[in-house]
Amino acid sequence: MTLSEQQLSLIEEFGIYQENNGFQPAVARVMGLLLVSDRAELTFDDISETLNISKSATSNALNMLLNTGHIEYTTFPGDRKRYFRIKSSNWRDLFSKKMEDLSHLNGLLKRVMEVRKRENPIYDTKLNDFISFLDYMKNKLPDLIDEWEMTRK
Amino acid sequence: MTLSEQQLSLIEEFGIYQENNGFQPAVARVMGLLLVSDRAELTFDDISETLNISKSATSNALNMLLNTGHIEYTTFPGDRKRYFRIKSSNWRDLFSKKMEDLSHLNGLLKRVMEVRKRENPIYDTKLNDFISFLDYMKNKLPDLIDEWEMTRK
DNA sequence: TCATTAGTTCATAATTTGCAGAACTAAATT
């Protein structure tokens, strides 16, 4: 398993991106490696050796990614190794997560409006606008996704 | 500065939300307090005392939020205190951040496609689909925002 | 039956982070 300079730095960049999404550093690197490697499926030892992380860290990372549905594995008859790969169905989930997150934010902001009693309602208007904006987005996004599906056919 | 139970727990919930967006706990609580408090503008000491955080943590949090444009302050003649408030123009930024983040991801994924040479191109299709989906979203979102603006008039 | 493979689990070490407290500054007030 040798990787080009570009692959190595993409693993790091993607790793940092995923750290910001709440993944542990090593876990994020494993995702990066599975994403950029020329082979789609890698073994435990491929991953451990290529990324220079211990077996325990590798085990922990792979199990976490399996549990959260980010990766999966196949096996081959007469071969005890597991071959890990990114679960491609999960790409769309990255997008959905962001949208759900905005929905969560919107819920919080609606509660803020119920709870606080501002003597000066100027600031209320802005926040209400934003809430309505998020509501609008939430309604329209499914349509947008459908439209995109149509362009593919 | 007394807060209701609901206000206190909203500060915590919003705080956790913002921690997940990469803010330090104390910084996230300051945002939460400025968001839910009945008064729109609070002083250094209001914040420090209400949240029970030290002056250094308060100073640090306020300066970070000022630097990142999340809050601003006014002053009043003959009063040395600063009165901090959430920068309401920044609501929309919360949304933009999520979108920029997806754009960043898309950039990384495009580089992945350039760099990796898969013998088995089945997985390439899925990733290319996702890239094209993100491109589509990025193009259409400004229109969606415009549409929303129209509904307001 | 002994060794190897493919991992897992556990205790512990190494960082990182987040915050407090004390000492400090600079302006305003007494």
Place this chain on the structure above:
DNA sequence: AATTTAGTTCTGCAAATTATGAACTAATGA
């Protein structure tokens, strides 16, 4: 001139996070 106000900066600690290495297991193979 001394004190108060409104913060800022610096040092260091405590807790949390992350990774390691060693010991373990369970299955396979020689």
